[in-house]
Amino acid sequence: MVTLTINGKQVQAEPGMTVLEAAKANNIMIPHFCYLEDVHQVGACRICVVEIEGARTLQASCMVPVREGMVVRTNTARVKRARKVLYELMLSDHPRNCLSCLRNQNCEFQKLGELIQISEFRFEGERSKTFIDFSSPSILRDSSKCILCRRCVTVCNEIQGVGVLNVQKRGFHSVIGPADELPLNSVNCTNCGQCVMVCPVGALLAKDSTQIVWDAIFDPKKRVIVQTAPAVRVALGEEFGYPPGTIVTGKMATALREIGFDDVFDTNFAADLTIIEEGHEFLKRVTAALTGSGATLPMITSCSPGWIKYIEHEFPNELDHLSTCKSPHMMLGALAKTYYANKIGVDPADIFVVSVMPCTAKKFEITRPEMFINGLPTVDAVLTTRELARMIRDAGIEFSELPDGKFDDPLGFSTGAADIFGTTGGVMEAALRTVYEVVTGREIPFERLEVTPVRGLSQVKEATIKIEGTKPEFKFLEGVEVRVAVTSGLSGAKRLMRDVANGTSPYHFIEVMGCPGGCIAGGGQPKPTTKAVREARMRAIYAEDAGKPKRKSHENPFVQKLYEEFLGEPLGHRSHELLHTHYVPRGRYNQFLGEKIPVQVAK
C-alpha cells in the first residue's frame, strides 16, 4: 500500500491507483467529468485538477498515479478557480437550451454545473458549427452539444473495436464523428448505442420513438400490442429509484396496461420459440456435417442486431455461419400480425406492434426491408428501457405503488430459458438445455440446469459438452463433444470471427451479443451501466430463471400449442416464412451495397 496525504489527511491507496481513485476510495470526491471508471481515462477535460506538492502546475488527478509521501490538495482556492474557469469555458461553447434537451435533469454537465455554481456567463464568443445527424434510425448525433470528452471515441474504438467515431479536425473546429462528416447510416456503425451510454450530455442520443407510440395508443382504430425483452425487467426499476438488479416484471406489466397498450406480450415467449427453431437448425447442421452432406459450422446466434450489422460490415463472406432465425422480438411481431391477428379477427394493417428493448440497434432492425411481411413492418416501433420509463412518468403512473400484473396469453408465457436470453451466455445455455434433451431424452448434466462455464462477464467463455446415451435417431452423435463459445462486445466477436474466417475455429456453436455483458448492458438501458450494475442485472436474470416452474424452452405449453395450431413443425414452411431471415453483405465501407462513400473528385 502507498501512503499519501490528501487535504491534510493521511490515506492509504493501492499502488497503481490514480490520485482520483485513491481520493474516492477514501471518501474524498474530486469533481471530474470526462473520466469514466473502467472505461475512459485520458485527462481530456481537466476538471479533476488538483494541487500536488512539488508540481509547478495543477495536475489532472485522473491521470496521476499515487506516490509514497505525495501531498495532494483537492479543495484550494487555486483548484476551485481553475475548475470553475474550465467549466465556464466548456459552457461557453455549449447550447443552453437544456429544457428542450432529452438529457434535461439527467445530464452530467448539468450536474457538474450544480456543483460548481456559476452566477453569470462570463465568456460569450463564437460557437462551434452545429452538425445534427438524423440519418441513423437508432442514434442521433448533435455536435453542438458535444463537449469533446472523447468517451464515445474510447468505447467505439477500444471496447467495441468498430472505430466509427474519432476526433476530426483541430482546435476550435474539432468535432467527434465519422470521417468527412459522413452520416452514421452511411458508415459501418452497428447502432449498438454504447456511445450513447457513455455520452455525458445530449450529443449522442437514442432516437426517440415515444411520440409515435403515443399516437398509436391514442388512435382508436389501432390495436396496439407491446412486448418486452428479458433484460428490461431487471433494469427498468433503476429508473424509478430501485437498486440495480431489482426484478420489476409484475409492475412493468401493470404499467404497460395503464399506459394503454391493448395486449401486453412477452418477447420471452418468442425467445422460447427461437430456441426451438435455432436448436433444430443447429441439429440439422450438425447432422448434415456428420452424415456427409456438409454444413457451415460453427453456427452463430443471430439475436443481436448490433452484432448482425457488425458481421455484415466486417465479415461479409461469413454470413452463412449465422443462424437464419430472426431475433425474438421480430418473431413475436411476425406472429402478432399473422397468428394472433387471425385469432382475434383484426386486420394486420390495424395492428401496431411496439417492442420495449434494452437496445438501440433494434430501432434499425425493424427498418430492414427483408423484415417486412406483405408490405407491413413486423414491428412498428422500438422503445428503449429509458423511453418506457419516460412514458410511465409522462402518464403520471406511480411506478413503485403498482400492483404486480401478468403478461397476456397466448404470447406472454415463458420459461426460465427465455429469461436468460438477456445476458451473455443465456442463449447458449437455453439452447443447450433443449438440444441436449432432444438428442438424449435426458436433462443436460449440470446441477440445477446451470451451464456455469458459459456464465459470467469474461469476454470469451467456452464449454465442451459430451453427448452420451443418444436416442436411436441421433446415434451418429454418440460420444460427440460439442464445443461452444460465447462472447459479448464486438471486440470479442472480432476475436472469434478471425478464426472463423480463417477456417480454424474449433467450435460448433457460438453465441455473440453485441454489447459487453449482453442485453443487460445494451445501448437502451438505464444509465449508468457500470460493471457492478451489469453484475447485479445478471444476478437478477438468473434469479428470474431459477424461480420459474419451467426452465426449458421446449416445455413452454403455448409454444407447443403454436406449433400444433399454426406453425406445424420447427423449420417448417410457415417458420421459414415468418421466423427466419437472410443477411446482407455490406462491407466496411458499404461497398457491397453499391453505396460507395462519396468520393471527392479532383476538378
Added chain:
Amino acid sequence: METKLEHRCECGEETEEEKLARIAQIAEDFKGQEGSLIQVLHLAQAIYGYLPLHVQQLIAERLEIPLSEVYGVTTFYSFFSTKPRGEYTIRVCLGTACYVRGGAEIVKKLSQQLGIEVGGTTPDRKFSLEVMRCIGACGLAPAVMVNDTVMRQVNPDKLNRIMEMCS
C-alpha cells in the same frame, strides 16, 4: 533568391492506378508499426498530390485501422490537404513575429491577387494559398514559403516578383 522555383509535382508522370498501387504498397510496408500513419500519409500526399477520401480509405484498409482515425489525423495537421493543390503552394507564416511584421497583410494581398481564400486553389491549379503558425524563421519575418523555398522579409511589393518566379 533563385530566379526560377523548382517544382516537384509528379502528377503527370504516373497513372492513377500506378499511384494508388504505390500508396497501397507503402501502407502495406508500414502495417503494424505503431505511429506510422503520419509517415504513410506524408508519402501518399507526395505521390498523389493531396489526400482525397478514397486514398485515405485505401490507407485505412491496408494499415487495418479505422477510416475515422485516418481522417482525424489528416484533418488535424495543416500540412495534409484533402483537396487538390496547386503546382505552387504558397504558405504565409502567421507566427507571432511574422504576424506583427505584416503577415496578415500579405495573406490579404495574396488572397486578392489570386482570387482565392486561404485553403483554396486557383481554378488553373497553379497556386494554393495556406497559412502556417511559425516555421521557425522568425528572424526572416515576415516569411513566406513557396513549395520548399523560404522567402525572407516579404512585403506586398515583393509578391509580384514571387509570382513571376512561379510562371
